[in-house]
Amino acid sequence: WGRYLTCTIFQVIFVIGVGLLSFVSWFFLIKPRGCGDGDLICDPASPLGVGIFYLSVYLVAFGYGGHQPTLATFGADQLDDDANSKAAFFSYFYFALNVGALFSNTILVYFEDKGLWTEGFLVSLGSAIVALAAFLAPTKQYRYVKPCGNPLPRVAQVFVATARKWSVVRPGNPQELYEVEGPESAI
Incomplete structure (x- = not known):
C-alpha cells in the first residue's frame, strides 16, 4: 500500500x-x-x-x-x-x-x-x-519507502501493555525509570 x-x-x-x-x-x-x-x-x-x-x-x-x-x-x-x-x-x-x-x-x-x-x-x-x-x-x-509489517499488532501491543501495567506504582526516583537515550529512543 x-x-x-x-x-x-x-x-x-x-x-x-x-x-x-x-x-x-x-x-x-x-x-x-x-x-x-x-x-x-x-x-x-x-x-x-x-x-x-x-x-x-x-x-x-x-x-x-x-x-x-x-x-x-x-x-x-x-x-x-x-x-x-x-x-x-x-x-x-x-x-x-x-x-x-x-x-x-x-x-x-x-x-x-x-x-x-x-x-x-x-x-x-x-x-x-x-x-x-x-x-x-x-x-x-519520489522516494518510495516500502512499508514494513502490519501496524495493527504494534497498536494492540500498546493497549495490552497498558492494561497489564495499569496498577503498577511509579518509582519515586525518576532515575529508576528505563529510558533509552540517543537515536534508539522511541521518544
Whole structure:
C-alpha cells in the first residue's frame, strides 16, 4: 500500500468531497425553490440535497484525515537521515499548514460574510485540485519507502501493555525509570 498511495487515494477522496460540497451548495442548498422575494417562506432543502451534503462533508473529513498525517511522514521519507534537513522540512511543512489556515480564515471568511458560500467552496475546490496536481506532478522523482509489517499488532501491543501495567506504582526516583537515550529512543 505505502504512504504515496495512501496520500494519493485520500487526497482524491478529499477533492471529490469538496467538489460534491460545491455542487450540492449550488444546486440544492443555497437557493431553495420558492423564496427570494421576501414574501414567500422558503421550501425546505430536498432530502436528496441534504443527503449529498452530509456525504460530501463525510468525504472531506475522511479524505483529510487520511492524507494529512501521512503527508508529513511521506515528505520526511524524501530526505536523507540528516536530522537538520528533517527538522527544516517539518518547520516548512507546518509553516505551510499555518499559511493555509490563515488563508482559509481570511479569504474564505470574506466569501462567507458576503453570502457567497458556493464561491468559497469553489475556491477551496480549486486549491485542493492545485494541491493534488502539485503532489502528483513529481511522482517519478519520489522516494518510495516500502512499508514494513502490519501496524495493527504494534497498536494492540500498546493497549495490552497498558492494561497489564495499569496498577503498577511509579518509582519515586525518576532515575529508576528505563529510558533509552540517543537515536534508539522511541521518544
